[in-house]
Amino acid sequence: MTNNETFNKHLVINIAKQTLKMHKQQAEVTEYTVSTAKNGFGSQQDSGCTPLGQHIIAKKIGGSEPMNAVFVGRVPTGEVYDAALSTLHPKRDWILSRILWLSGLEEGSNKGSNSQGGCDTYERYIYIHGTPDTEPMGIPLSHGCIRMRNTDIVELFEQVEEGMPVMIVAD
Template identity: 35%
Template structure:
């Protein structure tokens, strides 16, 4: 689908910004409500591909909205566990387990096929694995650099349209 088609199909979610995640390119594109490209960011989506199936560890497909925004005043590299600020900080590239850092934009599906996205805990979030951005390495979420997820968080309203495509 084109961005113009998405804006027409989901007008209540396309008031200010529309986010398009292109999994084949590992990029997130930011458009205004007139379908003008404003920015693009390198991301990392699932290492297992795309699917709307629960427990698949795959990035969901289709139209979503930003349901909740978490971490507004958190320091860069703050670690979130179960959506709660732990008060601890990570680094851009730390060894060990992949972490949710800096900001969290929790997604909710807008189509019958992806209504489970919210229950699957799929987010756009910062990561401690920035060196892997541009490669599919996540367990379903859309990972971003910490600088860029903070910028996106500021520029994107709750309820904004997020479209995920292969």
């Protein structure tokens, strides 16, 4: 993997198993249940799919925000998610607590464009982020991002760095 000399940790997201594993020096450290895209895997712009391949954590966002902080356009709104807020905005795709913004490393696959158009993970705004605790995990339901429980994303956020390798695999 890219940057293994710099980072002794890396993440592996498995779409078939709906898991995110953090590995440290070839040993599995932690496993989380996640929710990837309802539309399966793929890289094309507007596909609603989770992209495969080698990525890095390009930006960490929200480290000083409270648990369940609401983000719109990667900016905290000042709101904290609860049932009443959910009722006010029933169609919102909630991005909560923390954001790990991913960037693809494979030109024409998850970076830049290819013969079908844009396929850039970063420009598609693909994140690892928190979601309401009422949303199921272990079932593909997102619009392309990797959703996690809020306690899990806050825990993971503290253990990762910008530039850290992330591999997304189909199975």
